[in-house]
Amino acid sequence: MKSDNSDFDDRPTGEVPVVSPADSRVTITGAEIAAEASDVVAPLDPADLLPHWTEAPTGQVPVVLARDIDESDPWASVQGPAWREDEADWVAADEQFDTSVLASDDLAPAPLAVSLEDEIPFEDEVSMLDEAPRPEPIVERATRTRRPPAGNPLAGRAVRRSGGKNIVAATVTGVIALIVALGIFKLGPVAVAVLITTALGFAIAEVYSVYRTAGAHPAAPLGILATIAVGVGVYSNGLAALPVLTVLLVVLLFVWYATAEAHVDILDGLSATLFPFVWIGFFGAYAAAMASPNFLPGRDGLAYLLGAIILTVANDTAALFAGRAFGERKLAPAVSPGKTVEGLIGAIVVTVATGLVVLPFLHPWTLRTGLEEAVVVCIVAPLGDLFESMIKRTLGIKDMGALLPGHGGVTDRVDGLLFVLPATYYLVTLTHLV
Secondary structure, rough: OOOOOOOOOOOOOOOOOOHHHHOOOOOOOOHHHHHHHHHOOOOOOOOHHHOOOOOOOOOOOEEOOOOOOOOOOOOOOOOOOOEEOOHHHHHHHHOOOOOHHHHOOOOOOOOOOOOOHHOHHHHHHHHHHHOOOOOOOOOOOOOOOOOOOOOOOOOOOOOOOOOOOOOHHHHHHHHHHHHHHHHHHHHHHHHHHHHHHHHHHHHHHHHHHHHHHHHOOOOHHHHHHHHHHHHHHHHHHHHHHHHHHHHHHHHHHHHHHOOOOOOHHHHHHHHHHHHHHHHHHHHHHHHHHHHHHOOOOOOHHHHHHHHHHHHHHHHHHHHHHHHHHOOEEEEEEEEEEEEEHHHHHHHHHHHHHHHHHHHHHHHHHHHHHHHHHHHHHHHHHHHHHHHHHHHHHHOOOOOOOEEOOEEEEHHHHHHHHHHHHHHHHHHHHHHOOO
């Protein structure tokens, strides 16, 4: 800037110009032209102008969005900028943007150029480990030995199948078993106690065998010994032996599973051992209690036990033949599809007739006590049969065993009797049938 009007081609004189305050000003070239043009162009809308810097902030943040695309433009695939103002603009932008373009085919991390061990001093590594969050310890649980739940509880659990009942074989086996039982009852209480204990031992062994095949881990030796001990203990000391032997079994089971080499779920093991013991050992112990000379004077206890067995056999046999001959309506299809209402009615008729005709010939049974026992058997024997059917259906099997031709296992023959025995015992003691 010069203070005089010298031409640009003048040579420098070396003198320093002095500028007065009045001459200190900045001139913007073209300002006059812009001012003249403002009269021609339409004035701007105040709403489009930015707020003055002295005004309070509005909090609005402009964000660029895509404008409308011109299809004739070769760069139409490239979205131009636009301002995002309303909430709808955010939604529209999210729908237009495809995040898949940010994906990479190679997800593996790039290898380090140098080792962290060479770059980071040991002291820094220790401090980093101290500051890093420590992971929670993982608690190891016992491995489950039972099968996981499935949509179909029977899936994969059909461990033993039967070819169907042979009526001729079942009839022959039943007649032989009844003759043998009557001969043993003639021998006296001790022989009957041995028969009861042996039958209970075979029955619970069958149940444990099926449980093991289905994937459970019962302590079968302890359960079988406990069942035999219950039969002997109740015969000698009455029902007071039941709680003592049960407590002893629970303690031995704890020792059994605590010292087992295999990693077994103790809850599964306890339930698989104790449930059959209660079902077979407890219920069957009432037979030993009635066979004991301490129950009633003379051999009256044996007579009541024999009467309960005769009525149970009559009920079971009549249900089988009546159901095959007239059965149409299912009694409990969800539990036992083979049981029918017609079979139940036939069993009731035959059981009551046997109680009124046969039992009075056995002392001390009478016409009245025979009828009372028949009513009890008609109620509880089908429950015992359905109870075992429910267990077999859950395990996916047809029979518990194959020891008795045409009948299956011992448990299949005494299922209804196991429920009749406690009922008969309390019927005799509570109603004073003697």
